[in-house]
Amino acid sequence: MSGPTPKDFIAGMDSNARKSPTRVVFVTRRTSAQVKVTAEDQVQTYPELLFRAVVAIEVLAIALVSMALLFNAPLEGIADPSHTPNPAKAPWYFLGLQEMLHYFPPVVAGVLVPGLVVMALIVIPYFNINVEAEGLFLKDRERRVLIFYVVTAALCLFLLLFDVYVALVPALIVAGFMALAAQSSPQSASAFRRGLAAKPLSFWIMTWFLFELTVLTAVGTFFRGPGWSWVLPWRS
């Protein structure tokens, strides 16, 4: 709205649209986000951003070089197809998947779940519910709370049925916070509960995913020994 105004301009006096056109922008909820309304402080990319980026990368390089000087990359004996180590582990970022393979058939844990995760990640920005990001329980509360309890109960039952206690614990913790969010509102006394009440559905799903990913990967990396049995890493 604001901007450089000609010196001879008198506010509110001129109604001749041909002589002094005024652009009025109506920003509605569905308007493309490409419209820039506020002018804010900007700096030149060169040198401000570039130099900061270079410093960040140099700090990273120092950290990694130090690590490379202190710790050696693992190297075991030559590959031997006739001698299977126990346990045979995938790279660490796949150990969450390998942990799931322990409970579910390969077509579920190895194909269906990762496939669905990738698809879910891709479609996140294409759902208006994620773009608007309103608190999950702020509208239509009774129905949503009911759905939440049914879905959570079904998920927990499913995990119990397959003895997936490792995945059950994070699910229950996140569900606990969601239940608290359902009991909170923007008028809650504590800032923490006001924050919970404002969290949208995508936040809860992503947080649950992050929690499960971390726990499953950590369990697969540190707590699994011969025959994929439970071991304690500090007692080996």
Added chain:
Amino acid sequence: MAKTITNYFDELRGTRVWRSVFRSGSGSSTLHRALAIQQNVFLHLFSTKVRTRMLSFSATWYLGTLTLGTFLILVSTGIPLMFYYHPSVPQAYADTKDLQFVVSSGLFLRNLHRWSAHAMVFLVFAHMFKVFYRGAYRPPREFNWVIGVVLLLITLLLSYTGYLLPWDQLAFWAITVGSNIASAVPVMGNKVHFLMLGGNVVNANALLRFYVLHCMILPLVAILFVAIHFWRIRKDGGLYAHQSEPRTVAARSVPAKGVPVP
């Protein structure tokens, strides 16, 4: 002393040869600084200006920048590693041993390459979650988020294909475990598994395939997508900053008067 170096540098930037290489020329005016970005084939992927707010550490944690940093380290350590490596059985393992014990700084190169690879996988995940929690995937940035997901998959594939190259027990069985998952794909599982390894088990063919993918195909694809990823940041209006987005603006009441007041 510092002034002298600066003077020399300014002189250098004024020379005919420098001017022929860098189109922007010398000078420290806003225009010259903008041209330094805009007239450079690599830097023109970025916008010439950036919101001051986005420079703060808390805005991005510099996770995207750091991911690029790991990639640069991986390319610059990977190329010298290739000089000492033959992707054949059992020579690959012997070469890795040589890097460990014979080649000068070979151990350091391999260590740096491996730790940077782990760091890159970790940073890509961290970058994704940071972007998500900031809500930076919102329109018009949807497609850049999708490119980000593609880059996550490319990173995982890069790391996974590199994992086999030392040809030790760790490498062999990790790839065996991982590739067996491909067999679980319905209907064409075994075909996919065979295509991936060039055989029914991890063997010399698999090593060669993984080597070509790791050193040639995947890095090129990664560079292509990284370029699009950076370019889209500029095209989508710079890094996502909460207050400048219209969603927040729309939430405010639109001023009743349509006439700007000086």
